[in-house]
Amino acid sequence: MKKHSRRNFLKSSMVLGAGAIMPKGLTNMTKISTKSFSDHNRIIIVGAGLAGLACAYDLDQSGYNVLLLEARSRPGGRVRTYRDTFADGLYAEMGAEYVDSSDKYLRKYCEDFGLKVLPAKQYDGIYVRDQHISMKDLKSGKKNLPFNGIKGGKLFGQESAYIQDWIEKVRSLGPSSAEVQALDKMSVADVLRKGGAPQDIIDLYTYTNATESTTISSQMSALNMVLANSETSAFSENTEEGRILGGNDQVPKIFAKKLGEKIRYNRPIVKIEYNEDRVTIYFAENGKRRSMSGNNCVLALPVSILRSIKIDPPFSDSKMHCIRNQSYGHVMKVAMQYRRRFWDEPGSIGQRVFTDTPLRRVYHFSIDQPGPRGILLSFTSGSDAERLGRMNEQRRMKVAQETCAEIWNDAPQYWEGGVTKYWNKDPWLKASYSVAGVGQKDFREILAQPEGRFHFAGEHTSIYRASMNGAIESGIRAFKEIVKRI
Numbered sequence: 001m002k003k004h005s006r007r008n009f010l011k012s013s014m015v016l017g018a019g020a021i022m023p024k025g026l027t028n029m030t031k032i033s034t035k036s037f038s039d040h041n042r043i044i045i046v047g048a049g050l051a052g053l054a055c056a057y058d059l060d061q062s063g064y065n066v067l068l069l070e071a072r073s074r075p076g077g078r079v080r081t082y083r084d085t086f087a088d089g090l091y092a093e094m095g096a097e098y099v100d101s102s103d104k105y106l107r108k109y110c111e112d113f114g115l116k117v118l119p120a121k122q123y124d125g126i127y128v129r130d131q132h133i134s135m136k137d138l139k140s141g142k143k144n145l146p147f148n149g150i151k152g153g154k155l156f157g158q159e160s161a162y163i164q165d166w167i168e169k170v171r172s173l174g175p176s177s178a179e180v181q182a183l184d185k186m187s188v189a190d191v192l193r194k195g196g197a198p199q200d201i202i203d204l205y206t207y208t209n210a211t212e213s214t215t216i217s218s219q220m221s222a223l224n225m226v227l228a229n230s231e232t233s234a235f236s237e238n239t240e241e242g243r244i245l246g247g248n249d250q251v252p253k254i255f256a257k258k259l260g261e262k263i264r265y266n267r268p269i270v271k272i273e274y275n276e277d278r279v280t281i282y283f284a285e286n287g288k289r290r291s292m293s294g295n296n297c298v299l300a301l302p303v304s305i306l307r308s309i310k311i312d313p314p315f316s317d318s319k320m321h322c323i324r325n326q327s328y329g330h331v332m333k334v335a336m337q338y339r340r341r342f343w344d345e346p347g348s349i350g351q352r353v354f355t356d357t358p359l360r361r362v363y364h365f366s367i368d369q370p371g372p373r374g375i376l377l378s379f380t381s382g383s384d385a386e387r388l389g390r391m392n393e394q395r396r397m398k399v400a401q402e403t404c405a406e407i408w409n410d411a412p413q414y415w416e417g418g419v420t421k422y423w424n425k426d427p428w429l430k431a432s433y434s435v436a437g438v439g440q441k442d443f444r445e446i447l448a449q450p451e452g453r454f455h456f457a458g459e460h461t462s463i464y465r466a467s468m469n470g471a472i473e474s475g476i477r478a479f480k481e482i483v484k485r486i
């Protein structure tokens with residue numbers, strides 16, 4: 001069986017099989033032009049996340065005059081490694097974490113920058129409806145999930161039995177057929193219900209798949225779910241993922257170092273103006289409003305922020321519609337420091353546990369860092385992240401502590417402290433990552449489309465949406481568009 005990953009599932013539904021082509025620039029970067037540096041030929045890039053950084057880096061390496069404006073005082077955006085928060089030099093990923101085996105753009109840069117990607121551990125425990133189940137027992141059929149309508153022997157992909165008619169239609173009519181595409185008007189919950197799925201299957205989907213999308217099944221396009229299931233068997237507990245040894249923030253830091261002063265930090269943009277000849281970007285600098293002009297601009301900031309920026313004149317109606325309405329979910333990471341790695345000791349349910357608790361996915365993060373201390377990380381999303389997000393830090397920690405005590409009885413005696421990051425309250429995101437919402441099948445393509453002197457990058461414009469790989473892919477695509485134009 002093909003191993004299917006979180007990222008593949010999140011991939012944009014419209015372009016199955018299209019597969020992006022590795023740009024020449026990535027493998028064989030040649031200096032295509034040496035230009036004079038003035039605001040006439042300046043390319044302004046907004047956002048120093050992986051999308052903006054990859055684009056700026058490739059343009060800079062090719063001799064273009066680039067300037068990158070970033071609202072924060074650091075590069076990386078949603079790639080955020082906390083380092084000083086923990087004892088013994090431990091670190092934790094509070095944003096993007098896993099690297100899929102198919103993440104070719106990200107992996108190529110890791111290789112170029114001398115960074116190792118180590119395989120991550122797979123789920124070995126399940127804690128749902130107050131029951132502890134080892135993955136071994138589940139896979140062997142010794143134990144079943146306490147949910148009605150499930151198939152034994154597996155955790156993920158339980159929805160597939162209820163959409164078989166649709167999978168048949170995809171095979172016989174093709175994914176682009178009108179009948180299949182019309183699924184975009186329906187939600188995952190609707191289609192599962194129509195297919196005879198009991199409520200338990202819809203509830204389980206919240207934890208198996210909707211968690212990764214950071215939303216709920218009634219807000220997710222059914223098209224994505226059906227296409228993902230017809231391509232392979234959707235999610236699998238055999239997913240192979242990796243993590244960058246030493247922390248993901250090394251990638252944006254290396255890009256940023258190479259760009260040096262071409263990045264201007266603490267410069268949030270507030271307004272965009274343009275005419276046929278030039279673009280003017282207004283931004284805040286030390287409390288004052290400043291402007292900068294150029295002949296091209298790459299907008300690589302999340303649309304959850306772009307929608308609050310004045311654009312004069314507005315972009316096309318379809319682009320503005322997508323900017324205003326692109327769906328996002330809720331997401332939070334909780335890092336918990338323990339004095340001892342009790343999750344590896346006899347009697348433990350495991351070290352990477354799938355749960356239906358407020359913490360959802362809970363796992364040993366510091367696997368490749370020296371003990372005895374260790375960090376358990378929680379990736380939680382949707383309604384649970386939203387609920388925790390409304391609490392103060394102290395209250396969130398109490399929930400985290402109590403939840404871990406339910407999963408591992410030994411946990412309380414080793415607890416030392418923790419920290420959360422709720423991305424929906426981050427001023428430069430106010431969201432999670434883009435989600436294929438109901439009726440949004442064309443959004444990704446429209447958001448990626450250049451308009452006049454503007455190019456658009458960011459995970460929301462990539463077929464590999466919601467990933468570091470997708471952010472880089474989009475930055476390289478914008479770079480190629482500019483090279484073709486100028």
Ligand SMILES: Cc1cc2nc3c(=O)[nH]c(=O)nc-3n(C[C@H](O)[C@H](O)[C@H](O)COP(=O)(O)OP(=O)(O)OC[C@H]3O[C@@H](n4cnc5c(N)ncnc54)[C@H](O)[C@@H]3O)c2cc1C
Nearest residue numbers: 047049050051071077078096097098269458459467468471
């Ligand atoms: C909790 C969490 C877990 C994740 N897990 C994974 C994972 O396991 N694997 C994976 O591959 N991906 C994961 N992702 C997704 C991944 O982080 C993103 O897809 C990717 O990093 C997005 O990059 P980007 O450049 O498109 O956007 P961002 O990283 O958001 O960068 C945009 C930049 O624009 C800046 N900006 C915003 N407003 C302005 C303004 N007004 N002016 C100037 N600059 C501005 C921001 O500060 C930011 O630096 C996760 C994300 C989160 C939040």
